[in-house]
Amino acid sequence: MHIEVTVNGRLRSADVEARTLLAYLLRDEFNLTGTHVGCDTTSCGACTVIWDGLPVKSCTVLAGQVDGGAITTVEGLEQDAQLHPLQQGFWDNHGLQCGFCTPGMLMTTYALLQRRPHPTETEIRQAISGNLCRCTGYQNIVAAVQQAAARLSAQDAMEEVQA
Amino acid sequence: MALEITESRPLGKPIKRKEDARFVRGQGRYLDDIKLPDMLYLALVRSPYAHARITRIDTSRAQALPGVRLVLTGEDLAKMNLAWMPTLAGDQQMVLATGKVLFQYQEVAAVVADSRALAEDGAQLVEVEYDPLPAVVDPFWALSPQAPVLREDREEASNRIFHWEVGDLDGTERALRDAATVVTERIRMPRVHPAPLEPCGCIADYNAARGHLTWYVTSQAPHAHRTVLAMVAGLPEHKIHVISPDIGGGFGNKVPVFPGYVAAIVASISLNRPVKWIEARTENLTSTNFARDYHMEVALGADRDGRVTALRVSTVADHGAFDAAADPTKFPAGLFSIVTGSYDFPVAYAAVDGVYTNKAPGGVAYRCSFRVTEASFLIERAMNTLALRLNMDPAELRQRNFIAPERFPYQSPLGWTYDSGHYAATLQKALDIVDYPALRREQAERRARGELMGIGLSTFTEIVGAGPSSTFDILGIKMFDSCEIRVHPTGKVIARLGTRHQGQGHETTFAQVIAEELGLTTDDVLIEEGDTDTAPYGLGTYASRSTPLAGGAAALAARRVRDKAKKIAAHLLEVDEAEVEWDGQNFVAMGAPDRSVTMPAVALAAYTNLPHGMEPGLEATYYYDPPNLTFPNGAYVAVVDIDKGTGAVTVRRFVAVDDCGTVINPMVVDGQIHGGLTEGFAIAFMQEIPFDEDGNCLAPNFMDYLVPTAVETPHWETGRTVTPSPHHPIGAKGVGESPNVGSPAAFANAVIDALSPLGVTNIDIPLFPWKVWEVLREHGVAE
Numbered sequence: 001m002h003i004e005v006t007v008n009g010r011l012r013s014a015d016v017e018a019r020t021l022l023a024y025l026l027r028d029e030f031n032l033t034g035t036h037v038g039c040d041t042t043s044c045g046a047c048t049v050i051w052d053g054l055p056v057k058s059c060t061v062l063a064g065q066v067d068g069g070a071i072t073t074v075e076g077l078e079q080d081a082q083l084h085p086l087q088q089g090f091w092d093n094h095g096l097q098c099g100f101c102t103p104g105m106l107m108t109t110y111a112l113l114q115r116r117p118h119p120t121e122t123e124i125r126q127a128i129s130g131n132l133c134r135c136t137g138y139q140n141i142v143a144a145v146q147q148a149a150a151r152l153s154a155q156d157a158m159e160e161v162q163a
Numbered sequence: 164m165a166l167e168i169t170e171s172r173p174l175g176k177p178i179k180r181k182e183d184a185r186f187v188r189g190q191g192r193y194l195d196d197i198k199l200p201d202m203l204y205l206a207l208v209r210s211p212y213a214h215a216r217i218t219r220i221d222t223s224r225a226q227a228l229p230g231v232r233l234v235l236t237g238e239d240l241a242k243m244n245l246a247w248m249p250t251l252a253g254d255q256q257m258v259l260a261t262g263k264v265l266f267q268y269q270e271v272a273a274v275v276a277d278s279r280a281l282a283e284d285g286a287q288l289v290e291v292e293y294d295p296l297p298a299v300v301d302p303f304w305a306l307s308p309q310a311p312v313l314r315e316d317r318e319e320a321s322n323r324i325f326h327w328e329v330g331d332l333d334g335t336e337r338a339l340r341d342a343a344t345v346v347t348e349r350i351r352m353p354r355v356h357p358a359p360l361e362p363c364g365c366i367a368d369y370n371a372a373r374g375h376l377t378w379y380v381t382s383q384a385p386h387a388h389r390t391v392l393a394m395v396a397g398l399p400e401h402k403i404h405v406i407s408p409d410i411g412g413g414f415g416n417k418v419p420v421f422p423g424y425v426a427a428i429v430a431s432i433s434l435n436r437p438v439k440w441i442e443a444r445t446e447n448l449t450s451t452n453f454a455r456d457y458h459m460e461v462a463l464g465a466d467r468d469g470r471v472t473a474l475r476v477s478t479v480a481d482h483g484a485f486d487a488a489a490d491p492t493k494f495p496a497g498l499f500s501i502v503t504g505s506y507d508f509p510v511a512y513a514a515v516d517g518v519y520t521n522k523a524p525g526g527v528a529y530r531c532s533f534r535v536t537e538a539s540f541l542i543e544r545a546m547n548t549l550a551l552r553l554n555m556d557p558a559e560l561r562q563r564n565f566i567a568p569e570r571f572p573y574q575s576p577l578g579w580t581y582d583s584g585h586y587a588a589t590l591q592k593a594l595d596i597v598d599y600p601a602l603r604r605e606q607a608e609r610r611a612r613g614e615l616m617g618i619g620l621s622t623f624t625e626i627v628g629a630g631p632s633s634t635f636d637i638l639g640i641k642m643f644d645s646c647e648i649r650v651h652p653t654g655k656v657i658a659r660l661g662t663r664h665q666g667q668g669h670e671t672t673f674a675q676v677i678a679e680e681l682g683l684t685t686d687d688v689l690i691e692e693g694d695t696d697t698a699p700y701g702l703g704t705y706a707s708r709s710t711p712l713a714g715g716a717a718a719l720a721a722r723r724v725r726d727k728a729k730k731i732a733a734h735l736l737e738v739d740e741a742e743v744e745w746d747g748q749n750f751v752a753m754g755a756p757d758r759s760v761t762m763p764a765v766a767l768a769a770y771t772n773l774p775h776g777m778e779p780g781l782e783a784t785y786y787y788d789p790p791n792l793t794f795p796n797g798a799y800v801a802v803v804d805i806d807k808g809t810g811a812v813t814v815r816r817f818v819a820v821d822d823c824g825t826v827i828n829p830m831v832v833d834g835q836i837h838g839g840l841t842e843g844f845a846i847a848f849m850q851e852i853p854f855d856e857d858g859n860c861l862a863p864n865f866m867d868y869l870v871p872t873a874v875e876t877p878h879w880e881t882g883r884t885v886t887p888s889p890h891h892p893i894g895a896k897g898v899g900e901s902p903n904v905g906s907p908a909a910f911a912n913a914v915i916d917a918l919s920p921l922g923v924t925n926i927d928i929p930l931f932p933w934k935v936w937e938v939l940r941e942h943g944v945a946e
């Protein structure tokens with residue numbers, strides 16, 4: 001089937017089998033291999049992307065479902081050679097080790113901060129409870145998200161002052 | 164927080180990781196991210212039975228499916244003499260089953276097709292008929308004479324794989340007879356799985372014209388895998404290029420060679436095209452190794468003052484259908500003989516019987532230096548039982564029995580020479596951080612109110628960095644490790660090591676070690692691992708061996724570079740070599756501190772302006788064969804509250820004070836501790852791979868095999884004491900596994916401590932709420 005979808009702001013298209021999953025549409029057809037696959041039971045969240053504003057596990061969405069929609073993947077976070085504050089937060093706070101869960105963690109927390117710009121630790125932990133990490137023990141991920149939240153609100157405040 | 168990476172004298176600083184630049188952008192290059200032209204995909208057909216005779220395999224329907232290029236069965240492999248492969252433990256394992264299957268999910272056939280999905284379709288079309296046989300699930304039953312003998316390929320008609328023992332049995336028995344107190348306990352470490360987030364996989368790319376195989380593989384030990392492959396497949400070793408790309412966690416899972424790897428290689432050679440095999444999570448949890456599954460029985464003697472006098476341990480080790488443990492060859496039970504732990508036992512004895520059952524083969528060292536977790540869990544639980552029996556505070560009992568600092572190097576009764584440690588100080592630090600006396604007071608008050616609060620200690624000693632070539636080898640290959648350093652004309656360095664990181668941060672930490680030795684910054688040093696064509700030979704990353712071995716090699720290779728650099732510096736400074744001093748960053752002319760040269764200046768001279776007769780270039784290689792292992796240790800305290808209504812345990816606090824010797828990067832060390840504690844927490848409270856009586860695996864996916872999420876994972880508090888290893892070039896001991904080795908006992912001891920007023924001395928881990936609740940109900944305290 002033919003699919004047209006906006007990925008990271010760019011319109012892309014592909015012809016795939018109807019059974020193709022979104023994760024593999026992104027990885028195999030569009031070469032966006034930052035979206036990872038870590039399980040076969042929708043448990044790990046390594047495949048998380050944003051679909052029309054909401055975080056979804058792309059291993060459990062059919063490619064055909066996103067036809068006409070908009071997807072953001074980890075590759076879409078960096079803007080104008082500037083890391084997103086979440087990416088910087090993970091780096092600064094040692095929020096990753098092997099890096100396999102990281103793209104999914106980034107996308108889930110990206111969606112969280114859009115919804116709740118000042119999350120508590122509990123809210124952060126709850127938000128990422130569908131994303132498994134085997135390496136970090138989550139503590140530095142929480143710190144990373146807190147740093148990003150602080151930076152983003154400082155940025156917003158700056159923009160307001162300037163406007 | 165993290166400093167800039169241009170910092171000079173980087174050793175010991177929390178330098179941000181260089182590798183993260185690609186990982187935070189989603190630009191890691193993991194195995195499944197690699198796509199080669201004309202690549203095919205392989206899927207495996209697996210057995211639904213734990214024990215059955217194969218009566219018929221019909222591949223014709225699979226072969227007829229358009230897009231399917233090849234179907235392989237065990238019979239096909241037998242013709243190539245590849246139906247079986249050797250395991251690292253010296254056993255052999257079926258690649259694709261012939262005759263019998265011996266565990267559920269065993270590999271029976273392989274289907275290669277144009278796409279992932281087509282390969283799966285093809286696998287569905289392979290028809291296999293089985294004649295089921297009774298499954299042997301219980302390892303104790305496996306040892307009984309009535310049990311069917313599982314392995315027909317072995318001469319020995321028994322399910323016993325090995326009997327291993329160490330220590331003085333008679334002396335131990337005598338000491339136990341004479342002891343004022345003897346406590347005994349059956350302690351079980353259940354079957355668990357390392358479950359790194361990225362499953363295992365490979366791409367085999369055979370080029371017939373060149374007679375050359377490129378093998379991309381999720382490997383913690385690429386050099387060893389190349390050698391094994393050369394031996395098994397008969398390919399010349401220099402025509403096998405193993406590339407281990409970014410690895411999404413290993414924890415021991417990615418040390419062995421798996422049937423899927425061999426099938427992919429055979430398929431690539433047969434078809435002269437690249438073939439990719441990536442296991443699904445279910446395949447990972449059911450077939451590519453497990454860990455632990457140790458059934459231990461301990462007797463511990465003590466005198467009237469609570470001083471330990473003897474330790475006897477006997478263990479039945481369930482290895483599943485094949486002994487696919489990745490232990491050093493002379494150590495069928497790994498380094499289990501560290502079981503006397505941090506305590507000064509005059510005499511001890513340990514025995515392990517390895518057993519075949521109808522379960523997946525193993526067991527790997529899951530974030531652990533070969534059975535050290537089992538040993539540590541056993542002794543730390545047993546010390547707890549002794550404290551209960553003696554009615555003595557477990558901290559005091561430990562302080563009384565620690566190996567005293569002046570006894571190092573300490574000869575353990577089971578044959579090890581501990582390098583260094585200051586156990587009492589490490590424990591005291593942990594007790595101070597938690598305010599132990601206040602916690603005990605609080606516990607007494609809560610107990611008086613009928614509440615269940617527990618405090619658990621674990622004061623473990625690890626043994627890592629295998630190891631000295633006199634004792635340690637894998638299939639004959641000595642367990643050294645290596646580093647090659649090349650300093651280029653502008654003073655920039657490429658260093659390659661025989662290890663392969665999987666998240667540990669080697670690209671940063673080894674750059675710190677080398678930059679420190681050479682007076683450079685970590686930005687000046689590029690670390691490369693995992694490519695057998697370029698990196699020097701080494702045995703890989705597992706068993707916390709990278710820092711003890713490759714870290715030592717890195718420092719010593721850098722010192723070799725510096726030795727030559729000093730000669731060049733003398734030439735540049737126009738003084739005698741004896742007149743040149745290294746001040747940590749520059750070469751300085753003695754007595755003339757204003758006259759100095761930097762390492763980059765020396766590097767340039769090494770290619771442009773050499774002393775007469777000196778060989779050009781500035782590089783060195785070091786193969787480091789350590790004089791001894793290292794013995795990291797730590798003191799952990801867990802504080803828990805138990806809900807009488809549900810049996811759920813909440814970890815209120817957890818303090819981990821580790822002593823891993825010299826710290827290369829405290830941020831990375833803390834990260835390793837956090838991660839390892841979380842895995843230890845999982846093992847204590849939620850992880851087990853159980854089987855039903857027919858040998859069906861009951862935790863084959865992440866719905867049933869639980870990985871802790873951020874919600875239940877406790878907040879970790881870390882601290883450190885630093886007792887450097889006297890023999891390691893920079894005094895480092897290694898740290899990655901300490902938290903996983905040390906913490907399960909702290910959690911379990913805390914739960915038992917909470918329940919001890921009820922007379923409870925043991926509950927087998929994992930401490931699921933239902934299990935704790937049943938104990939509460941038995942004692943009439945469940946709400």
Ligand code: FES
Pocket residue numbers: 036037038039040041042043044045046047048057058059060
């Ligand atoms: S791959 Fe695990 S949830 Fe999608």
Ligand code: FES
Pocket residue numbers: 095096097098099100101102132133134135136360411412666
């Ligand atoms: S960093 Fe390895 S799984 Fe999260």
